[in-house]
Amino acid sequence: MLSERFYDAGTVRQLAQGAKQAGLDDADLAIMNFAEKVARDASSVAQDDVDGLRGHGLSDSEIFEVALTAALRSFFSKSVDAFAVQPDDAYAALEPGLRDALAFGRTPGWDRRRPE
Numbered sequence: 001m002l003s004e005r006f007y008d009a010g011t012v013r014q015l016a017q018g019a020k021q022a023g024l025d026d027a028d029l030a031i032m033n034f035a036e037k038v039a040r041d042a043s044s045v046a047q048d049d050v051d052g053l054r055g056h057g058l059s060d061s062e063i064f065e066v067a068l069t070a071a072l073r074s075f076f077s078k079s080v081d082a083f084a085v086q087p088d089d090a091y092a093a094l095e096p097g098l099r100d101a102l103a104f105g106r107t108p109g110w111d112r113r114r115p116e
Contacts, residue, residue, distance in 0.1 A: 007022075009094070009095045009097075009098045011023075012101075013095075013097050013098045013101040015032070016098075016101035016102050027057065030052055030053055030056050031053065031058070031066055034049055034063075034067070034070075035066055035067075035069065037049060038066075038070035038074075039070045039073065042067075042071065045067070050063055053066070
């Protein structure tokens with residue numbers, strides 16, 4: 001969705017490799033950092049993290065959406081990994097560099113559809 005609606009494939013690849021490389025504005029970078037913190041260790045989120053997002057103009061509802069989206073994405077990713085789900089045809093059709101960046105942390109060869 002990011003590459004279809006918001007950014008080109010190169011920017012999405014950079015986002016997958018580390019938000020600071022993608023030239024995001026301060027608000028988007030803060031959102032990415034907050035979401036990463038939620039996904040890695042939600043119990044480490046502190047009031048300062050929430051206040052930081054408020055300082056970038058996010059409402060409490062928007063902050064909730066960021067936290068919930070990060071948690072749901074983490075749940076989805078872990079579920080997919082647990083069942084060794086293979087990617088669909090849309091994933092296989094992505095530009096190879098983007099596909100590799102999105103597969104970060106995966107065991108080599110996990111994508112059986114990917115051409116060698």
